[in-house]
Amino acid sequence: MPFVVELVFRGSETDRSSFGEAHRTYWKSMAARGILLAGGPWRDGAGELLVCEARDRRTLLRILHADPYARAQLVGEPRIREWNAVLGHAAPGRPGPPGQPAQLGRPVQPGRAALAPRECSRRAPVAALTAHERRIVTMILDGLTNKQIAAYFTVSTRAVELHITRIYRKLDIRRRPQLASAIDRFASTPAC
Structure with missing residues (x-):
């Protein structure tokens, strides 16, 4: 692990x-x-x-x-x-699927859907998150405040708030406590 x-x-x-x-x-x-x-x-x-x-x-x-x-x-x-399993990444230095380069993160546990883009015409809202938005989601789920996230990325708190607003729109949620359940809901629901 x-x-x-x-x-x-x-x-x-x-x-x-x-x-x-x-x-x-x-x-x-x-x-x-x-x-x-x-x-x-x-x-x-x-x-x-x-x-x-x-x-x-x-x-x-x-x-x-x-x-x-x-x-x-x-x-x-x-x-x-x-290491946050919610976003379904492979650990640094670990190879991803055959023919793909190693990724950051850790492998998804069996029975748990990955939050990677799906191969179909319709994408799940979580898959529509950018890599940066996924990093912010991870930090939020780890309990960091907007101010702490802003300090980590050396940006303003307002910039972080704008990213979070975009994330909420993509996931169709309104508050921070809904984030974990939204991630789980979209991870377990097929996009196609």
Whole structure:
């Protein structure tokens, strides 16, 4: 199961430099084992964002606590989120269907319809969402506020509100609490 992990570093850069090589070596070995799928440091060097594959949250926590930075108590409590299955993407580095390039996200669980464009003349409203709108939907479903989404994309709150209005129109809903049920409703209803 793919997870997104946000690590915030503690201590000074000098403290981290003595464990830096061990930290990089550890995560290279996790990448070789297929556990680390993607990631890297924040631009300001204050933390890292990792996309990891683990059987469950407990397994992932064991992996994170084995990191040399964690053992040296140089990272705060990690923020872990399950990779959003609602939008039906494959995980980074995982191949999609045969003949198609790898996609971002994670594979759709059996019995759950993907929210990808359907091959028919009529498209489901969810399939009509742009990739950017899908990212915003994911952030909304993860509980982020309009202000937090705007900060993430470095745009104004008004720009986010306009995107959300467009999303609501496409999904034929009026309020944020209706979003999850609209996604589920359209994901389970065939478009053709």
